[in-house]
Amino acid sequence: MTRQKRSRHRLKRTVAPYLYLSPSLVIIGLLMLLPMVTVISYSFQNSAVLRRDPSFAGLKHYQAIFADPVFWASLWHTLYFTCMSVVFHMTIGMIFALMLNSDRINPTLRNILRVLYILPWLFTAVIIAVIWRLLLEPNGVVNSILMQLGLIGSKIEWFSSPETALHAVTFANIWAGYPLFMVSLLAGLQGIPKDFYEAADIDGAKGYQKLTFITIPQLMPIIISISLLDFIWTMQVFPLIWITTGGGPIYSTEVLSTYTYKLAFSSYNLSQASASAVVILLISLGLTLFYIRYQKAR
Amino acid sequence: MAEVILENICKTYGNNFRAIDRLNLSIEDGEFLILVGPSGCGKSTALRMIAGLEDVTSGSLRIGGIDVVDMPPKDRDIAMVFQSYALYPHMTVFENIAFSMRLAGKPKAERKKRVDEIAKILQLTSLLDSKPANLSGGQRQRVAMGRAMVREPAAFLMDEPLSNLDAKLRVQMRAEITSLQKQLGVTTIYVTHDQTEAMTMGDRVAVLKGGVLQQVDTPKRLYESPVNAFVAGFIGSPSMNLFEGTLTGDELTAGTFAIQLRDAAFARRPGLRSYAGRKIVFGIRPEHLYDSSLESGRKYQTLPAKVTSIEELGSEHIVHLNIDAVRVDSGDPDAVRDFGLASNAVAKFEPESTVRSGSEIRLALDDTKLHFFDPETHLAI
Numbered sequence: 001m002t003r004q005k006r007s008r009h010r011l012k013r014t015v016a017p018y019l020y021l022s023p024s025l026v027i028i029g030l031l032m033l034l035p036m037v038t039v040i041s042y043s044f045q046n047s048a049v050l051r052r053d054p055s056f057a058g059l060k061h062y063q064a065i066f067a068d069p070v071f072w073a074s075l076w077h078t079l080y081f082t083c084m085s086v087v088f089h090m091t092i093g094m095i096f097a098l099m100l101n102s103d104r105i106n107p108t109l110r111n112i113l114r115v116l117y118i119l120p121w122l123f124t125a126v127i128i129a130v131i132w133r134l135l136l137e138p139n140g141v142v143n144s145i146l147m148q149l150g151l152i153g154s155k156i157e158w159f160s161s162p163e164t165a166l167h168a169v170t171f172a173n174i175w176a177g178y179p180l181f182m183v184s185l186l187a188g189l190q191g192i193p194k195d196f197y198e199a200a201d202i203d204g205a206k207g208y209q210k211l212t213f214i215t216i217p218q219l220m221p222i223i224i225s226i227s228l229l230d231f232i233w234t235m236q237v238f239p240l241i242w243i244t245t246g247g248g249p250i251y252s253t254e255v256l257s258t259y260t261y262k263l264a265f266s267s268y269n270l271s272q273a274s275a276s277a278v279v280i281l282l283i284s285l286g287l288t289l290f291y292i293r294y295q296k297a298r
Numbered sequence: 299m300a301e302v303i304l305e306n307i308c309k310t311y312g313n314n315f316r317a318i319d320r321l322n323l324s325i326e327d328g329e330f331l332i333l334v335g336p337s338g339c340g341k342s343t344a345l346r347m348i349a350g351l352e353d354v355t356s357g358s359l360r361i362g363g364i365d366v367v368d369m370p371p372k373d374r375d376i377a378m379v380f381q382s383y384a385l386y387p388h389m390t391v392f393e394n395i396a397f398s399m400r401l402a403g404k405p406k407a408e409r410k411k412r413v414d415e416i417a418k419i420l421q422l423t424s425l426l427d428s429k430p431a432n433l434s435g436g437q438r439q440r441v442a443m444g445r446a447m448v449r450e451p452a453a454f455l456m457d458e459p460l461s462n463l464d465a466k467l468r469v470q471m472r473a474e475i476t477s478l479q480k481q482l483g484v485t486t487i488y489v490t491h492d493q494t495e496a497m498t499m500g501d502r503v504a505v506l507k508g509g510v511l512q513q514v515d516t517p518k519r520l521y522e523s524p525v526n527a528f529v530a531g532f533i534g535s536p537s538m539n540l541f542e543g544t545l546t547g548d549e550l551t552a553g554t555f556a557i558q559l560r561d562a563a564f565a566r567r568p569g570l571r572s573y574a575g576r577k578i579v580f581g582i583r584p585e586h587l588y589d590s591s592l593e594s595g596r597k598y599q600t601l602p603a604k605v606t607s608i609e610e611l612g613s614e615h616i617v618h619l620n621i622d623a624v625r626v627d628s629g630d631p632d633a634v635r636d637f638g639l640a641s642n643a644v645a646k647f648e649p650e651s652t653v654r655s656g657s658e659i660r661l662a663l664d665d666t667k668l669h670f671f672d673p674e675t676h677l678a679i
Binding site: 195204209214218220 | 349350351371372376377378380382384386387388389397398401402445449
């Protein structure tokens with residue numbers, strides 16, 4: 001082989017892997033990277049999109065957002081909405097998974113429950129929003145049942161009173177999201193060797209001890225990864241809140257996603273909206289890095 | 299420490315499958331009993347019933363004089379070593395061994411003292427802070443033993459504890475477990491399908507087949523006087539050769555050859571005469587067949603055989619042969635692998651043997667080592 005031929009051969013070997021990767025790299029670049037970079041650049045421009053030659057604005061839009069009390073309210077609402085959702089997704093998912101995995105429940109009943117429990121997952125966000133708006137209407141089913149039971153004295157406007165609206169949307173989101181946890185945890189439970197429980201039986205473990213010493217530690221990898229993913233996803237929930245309350249009343253259910261949307265498409269302040277979107281991006285990025293780090297550590 | 303007594307133990311599953319049929323066993327205090335049998339014979343079910351992991355359908359089960367049939371596993375004062383070891387992967391070796399003490403609410407200092415003692419016996423001291431995933435197969439096995447020992451139980455139950463180890467380690471652990479059991483003097487019931495383990499480890503061996511106890515005896519007596527063709531075929535490796543023959547006078551004929559039987563053979567088995575003129579099953583172990591061209595085989599009578607294949611193991615040759623006789627199935631599903639398709643007999647020859655695959659030879663047979671079984675019941679005569 002001549003030297004020229006050999007170096008060409010080497011070049012081919014170095015380039016080949018990138019050629020194989022190039023289609024996906026191009027798609028990721030176009031669909032993910034380009035919009036992200038564009039939004040970031042908008043956040044530093046005056047009258048982005050609206051003007052053909054926007055001027056550089058520096059951190060002006062960020063300052064404007066941070067000075068806006070509604071931004072801080074929506075950040076707080078987002079955190080409340082997300083934390084409550086993840087905690088209850090986890091708890092309900094775990095309880096239902098344990099029920100579906102238990103030998104003590106009649107197999108037929110278990111199959112019926114399995115279908116019932118997974119139902120919320122079959123609906124899109126829009127349908128879930130409509131269902132809960134109907135159920136939680138002042139004259140809806142929930143109020144009527146609660147009144148018949150004597151738990152409330154008068155009809156509550158769940159979605160339209162500032163005191164209850166955030167709890168109500170959070171509740172709807174919890175209802176919509178627990179099946180992911182249930183299914184993942186059930187798969188995890190079925191993967192725990194039976195021997196562990198038998199060995200624990202012989203060693204004298206009680207029911208709750210088996211749960212705390214075997215089941216939960218064994219499920220920990222699943223619990224942590226699904227919780228992190230759920231945290232990232234829930235932070236960005238938009239349609240459910242938009243359709244049930246639209247962020248109101250009086251900003252009481254305003255979250256970062258609705259706040260950003262309003263800035264962009266109600267006030268047409270696309271620059272500030274971009275700045276707000278970048279803030280969401282940074283928070284999500286932080287969580288994602290945490291997730292990747294955790295996955296690597298395993 | 300205690301004796302374990304099983305009386306008429308039965309286990310029937312929901313689909314009417316009878317896994318254990320009237321099992322009677324009495325295991326003395328400090329005894330090492332092996333439960334052995336082919337896969338699906340019910341040996342693991344029997345052990346799990348003693349442990350309390352499986353319900354007893356009927357019969358009585360006493361450990362140390364106490365009827366434990368209705369007791370949960372934790373109250374039976376037993377410890378079990380699982381085939382998979384069942385070590386908790388998220389706990390260290392120390393935590394795994396101390397688990398039962400932790401559940402019992404024993405103070406930390408006491409736990410540490412006891413685990414250290416056991417770790418010393420099992421040579422695990424340097425590994426106490428490791429997780430099971432970082433241990434070798436043999437070390438995991440020892441941790442599983444440690445977890446059983448920590449409780450000072452009345453009886454150890456072991457469910458094929460060596461089956462996940464490679465051959466060399468298995469030999470080593472076999473010796474370790476045996477000496478540990480002698481040292482601790484704890485009644486031990488050990489399930490295995492490996493008849494080498496059965497023969498080398500236990501004080502007595504109980505052979506099960508299809509949920510029915512076949513024979514309980516010392517390894518030596520199982521080998522020398524099996525009660526039926528199944529035990530004869532199951533104990534010993536390679537398995538005993540079993541053939542159909544006819545007894546005429548003092549002669550045992552099969553196919554085109556005849557074996558002369560001596561008076562001693564009849565004197566030892568009073569029932570044998572009554573089979574005169576009838577079909578009979580006879581058996582001979584591979585180690586009692588010889589190469590007639592060697593010194594060791596000269597003194598015996600011979601029969602014609604064709605060599606089909608040879609496995610040279612260094613210390614001995616396992617020779618697969620075809621002889622003119624109908625082979626009898628002992629009922630051991632694992633025995634089939636000892637015989638190729640072309641051969642119906644196996645012999646162990648000395649390494650000096652020069653027989654070649656495909657050659658016709660004269661096979662020498664030590665007729666004093668013959669076993670006889672009833673052709674219908676397969677019971678020993």
